[in-house]
Amino acid sequence: MQSPPSEADSLIELRDVTKIYGHGDAEVRALGGVSLRIARGEFVAIIGASGSGKSTCMNVIGCLDRPTGGSYQFRGVEVAELDLDQLALLRRHYIGFVFQGFNLLARTTALENVELPLVYKRVPAAERRERALEALRAVGLDGREHHAPSELSGGQQQRVAIARAIVSDPSIVLADEPTGNLDTARKAEIMRLLIDLNRSRGITVVMVTHEPDIARWARRIIEFRDGLVLRDETNEATEA
Amino acid sequence: MWIATIFMALRELRRNVMRSALTTLGIVIGVASVIAMVTLGRSATARVTQDIASLGQNMLMVFPGSDRRGPVSVAATPFRMDDVRAIEKEVGDLATVAPTSSKSELIVYGNANHTTAVYGATNTFFVVRSLKIQRGRDFSDAELAGGNPACVLGETVRKELFGMQEALDSSIRVGAVACRVVGILEAKGQNTFGQDQDDFIVMPLTTLQRRLAGNSDIGMMYVSVAEEKAIARTKARIQNLLRDRRRIQPGQTDDFNVQDTKEIAKTVSSVTGVLTALLGAVAAVSLLVGGIGIMNIMLVAVTERTREIGIRLSIGALASEVLMQFLVESIMLCTLGGVIGVSLGLLGSYGATRALSMPFEVDPVIVLVAFFFSAAIGIAFGYLPARKAARLNPIEALRHE
Ligand SMILES: Nc1ncnc2c1ncn2[C@@H]1O[C@H](COP(=O)(O)OP(=O)(O)OP(=O)(O)O)[C@@H](O)[C@H]1O
Ligand SMILES: [Mg+2]
Numbered sequence: 001m002q003s004p005p006s007e008a009d010s011l012i013e014l015r016d017v018t019k020i021y022g023h024g025d026a027e028v029r030a031l032g033g034v035s036l037r038i039a040r041g042e043f044v045a046i047i048g049a050s051g052s053g054k055s056t057c058m059n060v061i062g063c064l065d066r067p068t069g070g071s072y073q074f075r076g077v078e079v080a081e082l083d084l085d086q087l088a089l090l091r092r093h094y095i096g097f098v099f100q101g102f103n104l105l106a107r108t109t110a111l112e113n114v115e116l117p118l119v120y121k122r123v124p125a126a127e128r129r130e131r132a133l134e135a136l137r138a139v140g141l142d143g144r145e146h147h148a149p150s151e152l153s154g155g156q157q158q159r160v161a162i163a164r165a166i167v168s169d170p171s172i173v174l175a176d177e178p179t180g181n182l183d184t185a186r187k188a189e190i191m192r193l194l195i196d197l198n199r200s201r202g203i204t205v206v207m208v209t210h211e212p213d214i215a216r217w218a219r220r221i222i223e224f225r226d227g228l229v230l231r232d233e234t235n236e237a238t239e240a
Numbered sequence: 241m242w243i244a245t246i247f248m249a250l251r252e253l254r255r256n257v258m259r260s261a262l263t264t265l266g267i268v269i270g271v272a273s274v275i276a277m278v279t280l281g282r283s284a285t286a287r288v289t290q291d292i293a294s295l296g297q298n299m300l301m302v303f304p305g306s307d308r309r310g311p312v313s314v315a316a317t318p319f320r321m322d323d324v325r326a327i328e329k330e331v332g333d334l335a336t337v338a339p340t341s342s343k344s345e346l347i348v349y350g351n352a353n354h355t356t357a358v359y360g361a362t363n364t365f366f367v368v369r370s371l372k373i374q375r376g377r378d379f380s381d382a383e384l385a386g387g388n389p390a391c392v393l394g395e396t397v398r399k400e401l402f403g404m405q406e407a408l409d410s411s412i413r414v415g416a417v418a419c420r421v422v423g424i425l426e427a428k429g430q431n432t433f434g435q436d437q438d439d440f441i442v443m444p445l446t447t448l449q450r451r452l453a454g455n456s457d458i459g460m461m462y463v464s465v466a467e468e469k470a471i472a473r474t475k476a477r478i479q480n481l482l483r484d485r486r487r488i489q490p491g492q493t494d495d496f497n498v499q500d501t502k503e504i505a506k507t508v509s510s511v512t513g514v515l516t517a518l519l520g521a522v523a524a525v526s527l528l529v530g531g532i533g534i535m536n537i538m539l540v541a542v543t544e545r546t547r548e549i550g551i552r553l554s555i556g557a558l559a560s561e562v563l564m565q566f567l568v569e570s571i572m573l574c575t576l577g578g579v580i581g582v583s584l585g586l587l588g589s590y591g592a593t594r595a596l597s598m599p600f601e602v603d604p605v606i607v608l609v610a611f612f613f614s615a616a617i618g619i620a621f622g623y624l625p626a627r628k629a630a631r632l633n634p635i636e637a638l639r640h641e
Contacts, residue, residue, distance in 0.1 A: 065635040092556025117555045
């Protein structure tokens with residue numbers, strides 16, 4: 001499955017993408033013309049100061065939000081031309097998203113939260129359960145399946161969110177600060193999990209982090225500043 | 241997917257027990273109160289109509305005096321036995337005439353005494369008033385003609401005087417007259433207005449006239465008409481005859497009046513009809529209040545639910561799938577509330593009508609209206625905010641505050 005990144009193989013292609021919030025005086029230019037290409041099977045870390053547009057860019061890549069201007073092609077398809085349902089189907093079949101704020105369903109067990117993407121993928125109940133348990137095991141949450149988010153620590157909630165993102169076998173996992181609330185040991189564990197997904201299953205991984213230590217695990221590092229790509233370089237010395 | 245949607249909706253309801261319970265409660269209260277009130281109103285109307293019908297079917301009541309509804313005026317000339325005979329002759333086979341006169345008297349048996357209404361009547365009285373003799377007999381010809389002291393007791397009087405003892409063939413004192421008990425009437429119970437319909441005794445008309453009243457007056461006549469369509473004709477004939485006999489000039493008002501039980505029934509049920517409408521209005525208000533309650537709960541839930549919608553959309557749910565889930569949820573809640581409400585309303589009003597010994601009259605239209613009105617509110621307010629949220633893109637829905 002793994003092949004070296006090439007132009008023909010590009011999964012994500014942003015060209016001069018802008019995202020503007022608000023109007024007039026209150027206008028915020030969250031993305032000011034971002035161009036990037038990410039190929040299948042890449043492992044990319046996005047870094048940058050707070051407010052530099054990392055989450056905004058992830059939301060656009062994840063087809064959760066549409067750019068104000070520019071062109072975004074996902075798997076060769078121009079996203080701007082798709083309607084809400086078509087975007088939802090892209091997310092359902094190809095994208096696993098880990099939100100910065102987790103966004104788990106309240107008063108719903110970890111297991112049910114992780115099962116949810118599979119419900120919409122019409123996976124039969126028994127298989128759904130099996131795969132959800134497996135995903136929870138992969139993030140080290142076995143034994144916590146029946147706890148609601150309010151009964152889990154921040155780090156545990158984050159791992160439920162990661163399990164939910166990987167459970168549906170997406171072709172790309174987008175993770176916004178997936179290690180933000182974890183201790184060093186857990187951080188390494190999550191990073192190893194993501195790298196394993198990337199290596200063994202060929203899943204493309206794009207993650208946001210503000211920690212240089214974590215970014216060093218990635219093979220490519222993109223740095224944002226003020227809604228623009230400041231730096232985009234291949235990291236020769238990956239830790240993994 | 242249908243089953244999955246239903247399961248998902250059920251899980252959501254269980255997840256939000258409080259909200260589900262409150263919504264259901266709003267619907268239950270609204271539906272139950274409307275059904276209970278309207279059913280009670282209708283049952284009361286039916287009971288009143290029944291009571292009036294139980295006076296006797298197709299009956300005319302002939303009173304002396306011109307006042308239609310007020311008490312009989314003292315000055316009015318009472319009827320005599322020849323009036324009765326003349327009417328009998330005039331109406332022929334069309335109707336049965338029962339002349340009566342009444343007086344309140346103290347009845348004494350041994351140590352027990354009881355004041356009650358004493359009716360002087362012939363045997364046609366029992367027929368016309370649909371009174372059944374439970375034990376014993378009605379009056380013999382000799383008793384009727386000779387003014388013999390015989391009497392038939394209403395159940396209340398029998399109980400008051402005799403309790404567990406045998407009443408038939410005993411001798412009681414009615415005012416100053418010693419009188420033999422020849423029959424006991426079947427009990428009729430209370431009427432709608434709480435009146436005891438068994439608190440009287442009957443003796444031959446001649447006995448009452450001669451021994452108790454000391455005159456030959458007839459207080460009123462019941463005329464039971466054989467066929468409903470002959471009522472108007474019979475009424476007109478009686479009126480003409482009496483005008484003639486009482487020498488009333490054209491243009492002069494009658495000094496008697498002939499009432500029709502149908503007319504009375506109509507008047508009374510128009511009154512109870514107004515009452516039913518009033519109860520219905522009160523109930524409609526509670527339905528509305530219940531509806532506003534549901535609305536409130538649903539609207540308060542919008543923020544949380546909008547986030548939920550955002551989450552579902554972000555992991556790949558279609559807007560239509562999310563909406564279907566919300567719709568199923570609302571329908572399940574409202575149906576549950578509606579079913580409980582209808583059951584409670586019917587059960588409550590059934591209990592109340594039994595306790596008040598009224599017939600149980602349900603209007604299915606009201607049941608349906610109440611059910612669908614509250615269901616519509618519940619579904620609309622569960623569904624509409626969801627529809628708005630599902631049209632957002634996921635990020636906007638997730639940011640909703
Ligand atoms: N919904 C919104 N409405 C208005 N402005 C917004 C909105 N979302 C983001 N912004 C603005 O866009 C800019 C970029 O925000 P973004 O969330 O992408 O930053 P970030 O790089 O993820 O920061 P952090 O590291 O703190 O998460 C910020 O200035 C922010 O205030
Ligand atoms: Mg961010």
